[in-house]
Amino acid sequence: MEAINQLSCGWVRDVQSMTVRHSQQMNAAPLHPWVIANKDGMVEAAHCDCKAGLRETCSHVGALLFHIEAIHRLMSRRTVTQEKAYWSMPKAVDKVPYAEIRDIDFTSVSTKKRRLDSVINGEDVQQERQPLKLPYVPEPTALERWELLRDLHAANTHSSVLTVSSGFQDEFIPHILQDGNLPQPLVDLRDDRYLDMSPEALRAHCIELSRTLTVTEEQAINAERLTRYQSKCKKWFRFRLGRITASIMKSVCTTSSENPALLTVLA
Incomplete structure (x- = not known):
């Protein structure tokens, strides 16, 4: 069961604050399942802020219940001073580090569950259990x-x-990039010498420069096709530099011609 897997692997972080890690998203904020139960253990209600929890049942609620049940068995079988392994519950996992295959513990969930039951039942609690390791494999040439x-x-x-x-x-490499038939990005025209020009000289220079710039229909089609995913495409950021886009249109129309805003382009 997925709930047993989450318990055995340390996905339950803190029962008092009721936090459980996502099953597939380690970097996401922990979930907050909760349960209402009677003293005899009868569960009256449960909820979780995950998508499945909207139906009042999910594996995170199950993991929380299994965690509470395991602690209850520990408390009913021994006291804190009787065993060093009294709190031998799976350690909460904050992050899953990258590791080579030979350093990963491939112990099955059922084996981890049997080990946990053995700890709760007082069997081999002093024995240090090593994670299952793969045999050493030499690095390929x-x-x-x-x-x-x-x-x-x-x-x-x-x-x-x-x-x-x-x-x-x-x-x-996309065929568009292989062909190289793309328009010249405006950012390539940038030159620090233009920063000292007066607005009139800069305007005259831009007018003269615009007469030399050409974009063929094929280049325009290739640029549109290459940047169709916008912010998900690196080329999109490069081609939009120096252009009047919708996000800066208001700034372009309202900026002062004597002291223009740096993010605008005057032509």
Whole structure:
């Protein structure tokens, strides 16, 4: 069950403040499930601020209930002074660090649950349990890595590793960028010498410069197609520099010609 998985892996952070980590989003703020229960354990109501919690049932509520049930069993079987492992509940996980495969604990959820039950039942509580480790695998040679990339390329898998691997990444470059048929970004025309020009001289210079700038229909189509996703595309930021866009239109129309705002473009 997903709730048991969250309990065994330390997703339950704090029962007093009732916080549980997201199942798939470690960087998101913890969720806040809560339950109302009678003294005999009967659950009267439950809720969570996750999407599934809107229906009053989700794995986060389940993880919280399992956590409370495990602590109750610990408290009913021994006192704090009887066992060093009295609070041997899974440690709360704040973040999942990046690690090599051989350093990752691949212990199954069912095994982790059996270990937790053993701790609660007083079995082998003093024994230090080591995480399951994979056997040591030597680092591949440069030839072996190249052969793997070659086989991935031959299988036509479009593997992500090929996009950042020398010798294979060129075919992932968009055709628009390969052709190079794009208009010249206005930011390339920037020159610090223009900062000392008077408004009249700068206006005359811009008029003269505009007569030399040309954009073909094909270049305009390519630029639109390349920047269609706007802020999700790096080229979008480059092509919009120096242009009068909707977000600065008001500033352009209201700025002073003698002392223009820096974010505007006067022509």
